[in-house]
Amino acid sequence: MTASTGALLRKAGLRTGHAALLSAFVVFTATPFAWMLITAFKRDSDLYNPNNNPLWFNEPPTLAHWDYVLNRTPFVQWLANTALVGLAVIVITLLLAVPAAYALSRLLGSWGERLGIAIFLVYLVPPTLLFIPMARVISSLGLQNTLWSLIVVYPTITVPFSTWLLMGFFKSIPRDLEEAALIDGCSRLGAMARVVLPLVVPGLITVVIFSFTLSAQEFIYGLTFVTSTAVKTVSVGVPQDMVRGDIFFWGPLMASAFTASVPVAVLYYLVLDRFVQGFTTAGAFK
Amino acid sequence: MWYGKSTRRDFLKTVGAGALAVGAPVIAPRFTRRVSAQSGQITLRILQWQHFIPAYDDWFDNVFVPRWSEKYGVRVIVDHVGLADLPAIAAAEAARVAAGQDPGHDMIQHLSPPAALEPQVIDHADLIKETLAATHPARPGGMGNYIRLAHLSTYNPVTGKYFGFSDNFAPDPVHYRADLWREAANRLDTFDGVHAEGGPVTWHDILRAGRVLRQMGHPVGFGLSQELDSNMILRALMYSWGTAVQDENSNVILDRPPYREKTLDVLRFVKQLYEEAMFPGVFAWTAASNNEEYLAGRLSMAANAVSIARVTHQNALEALRRGENPETSPAVQFAVNTEITARAPAGPEAARGLEHVMGVYSIWDTGNTRVIDAAQQFLLDLVQSFDPDVAEAEGWGPGKFVASQGYDYPTFENAIPKAKRLAYLRNDPIYAPIAEATGDRPNKLENVEAAMDWALHVGWPGPANAAIDEVFNTFIIPVMFARVAQGIDRPEDALDEAAGQIRSIFNKWRRQGLVGGTS
């Protein structure tokens, strides 16, 4: 055996090992989704026969569960609600967090740093602690059982985090650029809008994605503030309204869980690089 | 039975007089007049569960509600949620009522008596009186009694207030697989606990046959978990052993002599039942488990409302539609072999069972009298709709009893009189095609009628008060049983721990003036 074939073999071995390792991870992460998809197309009589191979169609596949989800539940409405809440939360988050982060990182000196950490800590207050008193706030605003309740409350989670995240982006931009703009006669705000903001677009995209996915994922506030079927989001509507009867309707449940998960995942994936960039440039860590 | 401030006789008098005086078909004159006089723009918002019989929601949402809405000119919005999420939503809405804000719904149907919400709801006494007095030409005779089960589930003797209005209860009969039990009986020479019609009748029968059944690969399944079904069946066991959480006067008794020994006995019995006749799945029980495990063919026995039997019927009907041979079709044979016991299984003291769910509507005290009146009228008519003849006369489809396929049992005992209930159950339209195809008897579920005699409520023999509600909703009883069954705690320790928690809950509610008793 020559040295070169040995190296080749080792290389091939490494590549196989590498592939096996990655396959194991993918099996771990993706199996629940694969099973969701299979379940969503299986007949009940196939699904509830313990002798059947759960990963195989022992009886012909069926669209009955999808028909049920799309035509007999407000699932489409929930998707629309989720999108609506997500968009509104994005707008509010940007309006509040961008100026705040700019002020904290640029205008307030060392106080900004400390305040930034304080604001970030707000992010750690869990919804389970706040939702009862929050219910009072929401209803005194007259927003209970409307999508507005979620639109108003979700930024309590997104704003602190986004502010902290954006601080890191603002800090990474050389002050010289801004000062040059100021010398050119720009106002401070003008310099921020024209020079700084375009440079933090990756950060803004990170915030947008974070805000949207949070709105799509949140469960506890949604459970409490919104009780009408017509104004639920996907993550509350499916577990609450689709467990119908004494029997879990596993087929429709899995069909809707799968449908709700994938668009968000694709969205994330499209901007993943920038998102990662967001975290590495983030806040106090760099 | 009527346990309010006035006696039952007074009411019968009122009913009689009212019926005579009015003479014409009028449903609850008082609310009707108020509602229709100023109808128009009122909206009535109702929150209730996803019914375990999906056909009921179809009827409720698409027949009863639209017709009722049309008749009174009241807009009605109905929201459904899974039963497990109801308490959380009710809590949030109660907080809003307390703060003088709009709760989001005008009334909620709870599945266990919402005694803790008493300060935020109206007194439903008038509504109950009106309902007791309601008549209808299609239903000769009055409403009968507001049954004791319902009264004790909605009335707080300490404050004298009805914090809810129970429109129905669902019996919790024991389902069993007749084919498996026959085989078990054959293997046990001396076993006579399986009767052609009656099924196993004592808990000791269940234990003895259960050993054999488990060896056959079909354990019995009673939940020992933090969920509704476990909460119910374990209380049924306690009651049948002659013990309970509280006495008539809301004193905590489960660890006090002479009940202490009985509680320890039933704890030991359940441990034995688990070890010899059950399987670890009972600790992971969910509200769907008894159905799923039974329908998947694992269980030889499960306690649940009639929805288990109804699912076997649906599956069998589908098999028949597909043209399967009824004699060989597994789905059809499964339905034929699914029976419910003649009564609740007996323990050493008595044969006591529970309601499976207690349908209790409560109307938020928002001060909006027009909506509150509309809500009361709605509930009165909902109870009226129990009777198929009344429903037909009013254009309400088949009515509440038939739409729920015999699941919703009346709490106003003659809302659908016994004769009409039996008429339905004896010629069960759902089961009829299966009976015809197989030669089985058509009155498959007639035994459920016996629940009128054996069904008791959570909190028996006392009232379903706020402390009982908290004990129920925090699953202290199932946890106590499960820890003993698993061998983690000795029965004495589990009981003392549970009793300590229960007593502190009772004391807290007593301080708030909502619960009676002293010990």
Place this chain on the structure above:
Amino acid sequence: MVELVQRATATIATRGRNLLDRDRVLGPLLLSPAVVYILLLVGFPFLFAIYLSLTDATVGRPVGDFVGLDNFRQIIQTRSFRTALKNTFIFTFASQAIILVLANILSMALQRDFRGKGLVMFLILLPWVAPVSLTTIAWLWMFHSRFSLIDWFLNRLNLIEGNLFWLGRPDLAMIAIIIVHVWRMFPFATVILMAGHSALPKDVLESAMVDGAGFWRIFFQIRLPLLLPIMSVAVLFSTVFTFSDMTVVYVLTRGGPFDTTHVLSSAAYLRGIFGGNLSVGAATSLFLFPVLLIAAILILRIARRTEVT
């Protein structure tokens, strides 16, 4: 408003003072909407939660009488609270440890380019980006007492016979919860670590390789120390998510079997909402706060220190 500020400040002569003045005005101005919003919607409810925990408020009586620290004293004595407290830590630490190991391995494996990397990344990210209440339902189905896919595989491999009853046995139920937490959070940690890897100074790695340092030596002596700050970011977030999460426990076990898997937040939900005991619920969940606070400060410190050296 902004223009007014501009015009006023434009008249000031020296640029240095001019800027300083503007910052003093503009800073608080830009910051205030966020701060007001947070005070109103987090600060007030937070104080209200503290108030609740010191009263005997219930669902039916949201304004209770003052009882001091009674609720806290009473809670600490209950077994279910101690279990929940212990579980909260067990779930958090166990899943963080596994997440760290898995994320390190996976992020190294993903350093290399290969065909289909995009798809692999997508599949690995799924658990993190999908709504947790929905994916936990999928896991409920995976751990089902009768139809569990995992059990089916183990049966096929002849490792078990029948069902394991994942959610019916305390040990397995705890493992199930940890599996879901790990499954959900390790993709996130992986992504952050990958970013850390790509930011490592290439020359240092190359010179180490030239010096003949092996894979493991480079990993433990160069990569790991350099990655520590970014790793603490990953740990910070996933600790916070795991520690305060209640969706997984709520959907998967509801605290069962027999109250052995409750965490602080689910116990608070059970007593506060299901049991109608607002005050006790509020007090229970307040126990989360100091721990989260300490954890956050600790990790922020570590991150800062590593940055300096």
